[in-house]
Amino acid sequence: MREIKRTINLSFIEENFRRLQKRASTSEIGAVVKADGYGLGMTSIAKRLAQAGCRHFFVATFKEGLTLRSQLTEETIFVLNGLSTNQPQNFHQARLIPVLNSLDDINAWSSAAEVTEHGCAIHVDTGMQRLGLTIAEFEAVKANVGLLNSLNIKLLVSHLSCAEQPQSAMNQQQLALFTSLSNGLPETIKSLANSSAVYLDPAFHFDLCRAGAALYGVNPQPDQNNPMQAVLSVSAPILQIRQLNQTCSVGYGATATMQPGSRLATIAAGYADGYPRQASNLGQVQIGNWLAPVVGKVSMDLISVDISDLPASAIAVGEMANLIGPLVSIDELASAANTIGYEILTNLGRQAETEYVG
Numbered sequence: 001m002r003e004i005k006r007t008i009n010l011s012f013i014e015e016n017f018r019r020l021q022k023r024a025s026t027s028e029i030g031a032v033v034k035a036d037g038y039g040l041g042m043t044s045i046a047k048r049l050a051q052a053g054c055r056h057f058f059v060a061t062f063k064e065g066l067t068l069r070s071q072l073t074e075e076t077i078f079v080l081n082g083l084s085t086n087q088p089q090n091f092h093q094a095r096l097i098p099v100l101n102s103l104d105d106i107n108a109w110s111s112a113a114e115v116t117e118h119g120c121a122i123h124v125d126t127g128m129q130r131l132g133l134t135i136a137e138f139e140a141v142k143a144n145v146g147l148l149n150s151l152n153i154k155l156l157v158s159h160l161s162c163a164e165q166p167q168s169a170m171n172q173q174q175l176a177l178f179t180s181l182s183n184g185l186p187e188t189i190k191s192l193a194n195s196s197a198v199y200l201d202p203a204f205h206f207d208l209c210r211a212g213a214a215l216y217g218v219n220p221q222p223d224q225n226n227p228m229q230a231v232l233s234v235s236a237p238i239l240q241i242r243q244l245n246q247t248c249s250v251g252y253g254a255t256a257t258m259q260p261g262s263r264l265a266t267i268a269a270g271y272a273d274g275y276p277r278q279a280s281n282l283g284q285v286q287i288g289n290w291l292a293p294v295v296g297k298v299s300m301d302l303i304s305v306d307i308s309d310l311p312a313s314a315i316a317v318g319e320m321a322n323l324i325g326p327l328v329s330i331d332e333l334a335s336a337a338n339t340i341g342y343e344i345l346t347n348l349g350r351q352a353e354t355e356y357v358g
């Protein structure tokens with residue numbers, strides 16, 4: 001019996017890179033490949049994007065940076081989580097650029113001047129309250145010319161909290177703050193936009209955009225048609241087909257009831273494979289060209305789907321059902337599970353056999 005399987009199309013990731021680059025034509029697209037490339041495989045993706053001309057990469061941790069550096073020699077690699085527990089000389093040796101997030105980071109970096117002359121990035125918080133210097137802290141750094149020169153700030157970063165909501169007033173507020181704090185740093189690359197902000201006004205693009213989710217096919221503009229190419233498909237085999245002769249409840253907690261004559265298929269994937277349990281009674285899987293609704297609770301390794309509307313000839317034990325596929329997008333499964341595509345990407349089928357195509 002075959003098992004759950006993931007297929008990732010690298011040429012579609014490359015195509016998404018080009019679409020983003022076209023949309024932000026006066027800026028450059030950098031690739032965010034943290035969390036193992038949003039679960040899809042950092043090194044395969046980064047190597048492909050580097051070949052396609054991507055010159056800037058973002059990871060979350062120093063360790064991810066080391067792994068990526070062993071694959072990419074020329075490209076610039078930024079470590080979003082900053083120094084964390086690592087020393088400036090570790091970054092220097094690995095040719096990784098930390099995104100300094102606090103005054104502690106800044107002080108540690110500037111006092112290791114002999115190894116830090118290759119420069120750093122700085123994250124200033126304009127509305128997330130998550131990482132980054134406060135605006136006042138950053139203004140104080142800017143006013144201290146000696147410190148400023150010793151830091152050699154290659155890149156200035158801030159992160160939008162509501163970029164996927166074009167109407168949110170937060171966007172304009174953060175844009176105004178970022179514009180004002182980036183004044184007077186002519187040598188520094190400025191970066192505000194994530195994937196969704198690539199589809200906001202070009203004023204958000206600055207010099208470098210940091211695109212993650214959209215590269216992997218997540219819709220950057222949830223209220224409109226997805227401009228990205230679908231990159232991922234995940235499928236799992238049908239283990240059993242059963243016809244019900246009487247009214248029956250289905251699954252743990254007996255949360256669904258089926259009428260006599262209905263048919264169910266049991267599929268070999270569950271929440272242990274990253275299929276969201278929240279999609280119980282709400283998700284759909286694709287079998288052939290049909291959609292089959294999830295019935296009852298998602299179990300650890302299994303889901304049941306209603307195949308009553310499918311012709312009997314359309315389905316057989318051993319065939320594969322698409323959990324993500326042409327008729328079920330990442331965003332659709334995410335919305336059925338009351339989450340976002342990002343979480344589906346980083347969970348679904350991560351242990352599965354993965355094939356890269358394209």
Ligand SMILES: *Cc1c(COP(=O)(O)O)cnc(C)c1O
Pocket residue numbers: 032034080159193194195196210211212213214
């Ligand atoms: C994850 C991350 C990104 C990428 O965001 P997407 O919405 O996936 O494009 C950009 N910048 C920072 C600071 C991030 O943490």
